Amino acid sequence: MFVSMTINGSVVSADVEPRTLLVHFIREQAGLTGTQIGCDTSSCGACTVLWDGVTAKSCTALAVQADGTTITTIEGLAVDGALHPVQEGFWERHGLQCGYCTPGMIMSAVGLLDGNPDPDESEIRHAIDGNLCRCTGYHNIVRAVQYASARMRGVPPEAPDWER
């Protein structure tokens, strides 16, 4: 089937089987391998992308369902080499160790902050309920999202607790 969608501002079109998953379309047709395949059963969230502006698990969608829609992946966040505030937060607050969950985790955080610019810790933890991290224990991911929230609101981020 002929499928065409806008990924990070560029139109990507290809003739694919109906069973082609959205994540495979993104990785293999668009060549954007930042979006990870983790559990492959919609549990881990490593494949999270923005689909028409809201977060979705791209391993649990058919590429044909996304025909004519708009996708943003982790590669679409930085502008002219300047990191998105959420990416910067993960850098500054050590929000990753192995990094496998990070693209999906960042996309979920972007989705959260889009609807709730100043979430409290509980809201952040609930917002990443669909993203599994097996390294960090989540504490620094929460701090990274808090950092990004402050930056995006134009407020100086609080110093991390290990520097206070």
Add this chain to the structure above:
Amino acid sequence: MYPRPFEYLAPGSIDEAVRELSNSDYGKVLAGGMSLIPMMKLRLLSPELVVDIGRIPGLDEIVEVAGATSIGALVRHAATADSPHLPAALRTAAAWTGDVQVRNRGTTCGAVAHADMAADQTAAVLALDGVMIVSGPRGTRSVAAADFFVDVLTSALEPQEVLTSIEIPSRGGASAYRKLGRRGGHSDYAIAGAAVWVDKADGHIVSARVALTGVGLRAELARAAAQALVGTDGSNAAIAAAARRVGDDVPMIEDLFGSVEYKAHLAEAMTRRAMQAAVAAA
């Protein structure tokens, strides 16, 4: 992990969807895909035809109809959770379904049609006496929620039929949903969940419905517990006594997530909490 090959169609109307399903020996309806696609990837299901209703216009709305609020087949969990027009039990159950990403894609009608034994919204729809509006080759029919959940992952839907909307009667009163999820708190499927609807007049409970999920093979009405609450003043003592009856007529099973004793204990606790919340709001 790919599904087996299948033919894909995206019809423009429900009539066309029903026609395509009727022409196939093994067709499945795709809405949000949050249950169907994982099952196809795990090859628990390998339909020959997938009928994607996701591009049919007009199905993504929550609208008032005669005496009820209608939830269209493409209304996502997130929209159900946020709708001020729907009762608290269903909104809460939708807010505690899956995770953020799943709630952005999955649909209330899809979760109900899928009929998972531990889904949240099945119990809410049952307690709220919802009516399933079903389109099939012989036209449209209505199925009461009490007749809809048949067995594990089995509803009253025929293979050629599409659940086009769920109507929640506008009966006043108040409702609540409480659960313990498999990953703790509200996270993941319910180990036990209870949805309660009550109506109060002159300081007494005049009508009640209680439904459980997670404890048995399907969402089930707990009629004895509901009946025990009717006629009382809704005090904590009356609620505790009524909640103790929740196991009287609901078969419970042991599974990976708990023994029958554990589930009976949780079912009583969740029923008590949901009753307290509903009575307080009534």
